[in-house]
Amino acid sequence: EREHVVDHNLFKCRTSSRNISEPSHGQLGGEGKICPRRHSRSGPSGLVSPNCLESTESGHVFVDCQERRLSFIPTANTWSNKPKHLLLARNRIKVLPDGAFLGYENLDSLDLQQNQISLVEDGAFQGLTKLTTLLLQHNRLQTLSEEALIPMPNLGYLRLYDNPWNCLCPMDSLVRTLQVPSNRNLGNHARCAKPIWLKNMKLKHIDPELLCKEPDPANNQQSDETGYTGVLEPSSIQSKPDATTVCFTYHYPQIRMDCSNRGLTEVPSGIPDNVVHIDLSHNSISHLKARDFHAAKSLRTLNLSNNNMEHLDKGSLTGLLHLQELDLSNNNLTFVQHGVLEDLYFLLHLKLEGNLWVCDYSIQYMVYWLSLHPGVSPSGLVCYSPLEYAGDSVEEYVKAYNRECPKQQSRPDQDQTDPELWNTLMEAQAELEEEELEPSALRVPQKYQIIRLS
Structure with missing residues (x-):
């Protein structure tokens, strides 16, 4: 209640000339209002x-x-320069009162996602004539009037999903506005939370006539028991969760998606092609499949740590030509099969610690790929098994493996009695010693093939 009063009466407090110093969070304004404590940089x-x-x-x-645990909108004169982009995500703002953004006339984008906003008054966005992007997803809004959007004639990108929209008559004007064809990027993915007969319907698709229409009592009684299905969208089978609604998306200064701790068992679909950073850590993704990131061509960093991941399909990282950092740490990987890393031309950092790397011939692709990409800085590539190599560097293991590979030997009588055969075996041994370490699939066919049987 106290925070609500602060938000709702902030602008009356701003005009107060009183300056009572308080040791805690606020001071009393001229009419007994609770105002934020005042001071400037000096x-x-x-x-x-x-x-x-x-x-x-x-x-x-x-x-x-x-x-920053803010419960109010800071005044525009707080900043040394007029901001173009104002990021207020993950705070404690509950109400946007009339005139909340007066003085922010230069704003191009406003990020208010992941607050506790339950009320936006009609004049809240007054003065934001240049605003093109408004993010209100992941809040507590149940209703919003079209009047609130009128002060923003250049608004082209509006996010409203993950709010408990109450799709009744007060939402009529907003729904009709969102459904105008030219507003194709306004309110995508937002769905009704209630009433029950409209639950989960997209605001973009709902018939506005249903919002102000009283439900049939017979159908209403049925809806209480089984759910009214007369106007529901056809149920569709969706194989993957949608990244846009599951993840938190931050647009400035670069587009990034936070999909961590979301209970995901696979990479979500619909990752936008302009996302630069994506965090999928601390989920339950055990298997990375081909084309999981085929559309995310702008990715620079990809965090897949702490997922209990066991396998990476060939093609699972296809298309990530600009990826610079890949975090695979703290998973259950034992090896990376040949070809998985081939598109990562500009990779700089590769985090591999906390995995179950098995030091046998299957691990050699990783070492060979790293040898061809000296600009990559790997970390944590350490043998986990077998026990005799546990804790050893995989790179050192591979070098030792190559040195200790047994030389092919012939029978003593042949070595001594057949000089031509002896010379042939010596040539084969020389080729083995000069041969660079590389997976069999990449080797140029040789005249002789040495087979290790141990």
Whole structure:
């Protein structure tokens, strides 16, 4: 209740000339309102300056206030420059009152996802005439009026999913706005949470006439018991979860997706092609399949750590031509089969620790690939088994394996009595010693083939 009062009356507090110093979180305004404690960078004269990061990239001013436990919108004059992008994700904001963003007229993007927002007043976005991107997903909104969007004529990208939308008559104007063909990027994936007969229907697809229509009592009674199916979308079988709705997506300064700790058993579908960083750590993905990342052609970093992963299919990393960092640590990998890493031309960091690497011939592809990519900095490639090699560097094991490979020997009588055969065996041995370590599939056919039988 206390936080709600702060948010709702913030702008009345801003005009208060009182400056009562309080030891805790706030001060009393002129009408007994609770206001944020005031001070400026040089002393107590302005609103509290949150511990946010101000930066400039490509001429755009970014203000990063993510995860700062904020329950109110900081005033625009808090910042040294007028921001182009304001990041307020993962805070404690509950209400967006009228005029919440006055002074932020230069904003191009506004990220408010993962807060506790349950109310957006109609004039909350007043003055944001240049705003093109608004992120309100993962909040507690049940209703939103079209009036709230009118002050943003250039809005082209709006995210509303993972809110408990109550699809009744007050949502009529918003639903009709989202369904205008030119608004194809507004409100995608948002679904009704209630009433029961409209549950899980997309706002984009719902018939607006149903919002203000009273349900048939007979059908309503049935819906309480079995669920009313007369207007539900046809159920579809979806083989994979959708990345857009399952993961948290952050758009600035670079597009990244946080899919960690989401209970995933496989890589989600629908990863956008412009995502630069994706975190899939701490899930239960045991098997990486071919084409899992075929659309994610812009990826620079990929975190697959802590997944109990046991196998990587050939082609599972196909298309990641620009990947620079790959984290496979803390999984159950024993080897990487030939061809898995072939598209990673620009990889710089490869994290491999905490796996069950088996030091036998199957591990040699990894070492051979690393030898051909000296720019890659690997970490954690250590033998886990067999016991005699546990804790040894895989690279050292492979070198020892090559040195200790037994030489083919002929019978003594042949060695002594047949000089031509003796010379032939010596040539074969010389070829073996000069041959570089590489998987059999990559070797150029040789005149002789040496087979290890031990």
